[in-house]
Amino acid sequence: xxxxxxxxxxxxxxxxxxxxxxMNRFFLESxxxxxxxxxxxxxxx
Amino acid sequence: MDQPFYDVKVLEDGCRFDFLSIGYTATHKAILYKxxxxxxxxxxxxxxxxxxxxxxxxxxxxxxxxxPTMATITKTFETFTAANPxxxxxxxxxxxAKTRLYRIAISRDLDKLLEKYVxxxxxxxxxxxxxxxxxxxxxxxxxxxxx
Numbered sequence: 001x002x003x004x005x006x007x008x009x010x011x012x013x014x015x016x017x018x019x020x021x022x023m024n025r026f027f028l029e030s031x032x033x034x035x036x037x038x039x040x041x042x043x044x045x
Numbered sequence: 046m047d048q049p050f051y052d053v054k055v056l057e058d059g060c061r062f063d064f065l066s067i068g069y070t071a072t073h074k075a076i077l078y079k080x081x082x083x084x085x086x087x088x089x090x091x092x093x094x095x096x097x098x099x100x101x102x103x104x105x106x107x108x109x110x111x112x113p114t115m116a117t118i119t120k121t122f123e124t125f126t127a128a129n130p131x132x133x134x135x136x137x138x139x140x141x142a143k144t145r146l147y148r149i150a151i152s153r154d155l156d157k158l159l160e161k162y163v164x165x166x167x168x169x170x171x172x173x174x175x176x177x178x179x180x181x182x183x184x185x186x187x188x189x190x191x192x
Contacts, residue, residue: 008139016100
């Protein structure tokens with residue numbers, strides 16, 4: 001299995017909607033990373 | 046939580062709080078709450094407002110006003126959750142330094158925060174975020190630096 005890593009934030013945004021969308025994507029990918037790593041740990045045990 | 050905090054301007058139906066950060070320089074900053082695709086789950090972001098109105102999460106001007114900035118964010122928790130009592134708020138640093146800073150800020154006021162909020166954290170061992178855990182005064186001391 002390859003590591004799952006969230007894509008980094010874009011960094012500069014035209015408005016708060018655009019920033020919010022990118023931040024939400026980053027959070028959800030980070031949660032997925034957490035779940036993915038936990039699953040990988042269980043498989044290795 | 047008893048630190049001095051900045052006055053904020055409430056914008057965008059109570060989802061954005063702008064303030065002037067005053068340290069080495071005066072910097073326009075914004076605290077944003079944005080609902081995710083999961084109902085009641087909101088992301089929290091601290092951004093800098095650039096001269097042209099654009100928002101940046103990458104500028105680090107080390108303005109030497111971490112404590113009032115963190116206290117201001119905590120105040121907006123109260124305002125936002127009073128208006129949105131079912132909200133679950135998630136946040137994390139987009140750099141290791143910011144994540145560590147947020148961890149320190151939470152640790153400092155953990156007892157008082159736990160009187161009002163349920164707090165969960167993602168542990169990060171060896172660069173791998175690997176589990177979501179409830180935070181208590183007992184187990185926060187065992188968290189690694191990248192909490």
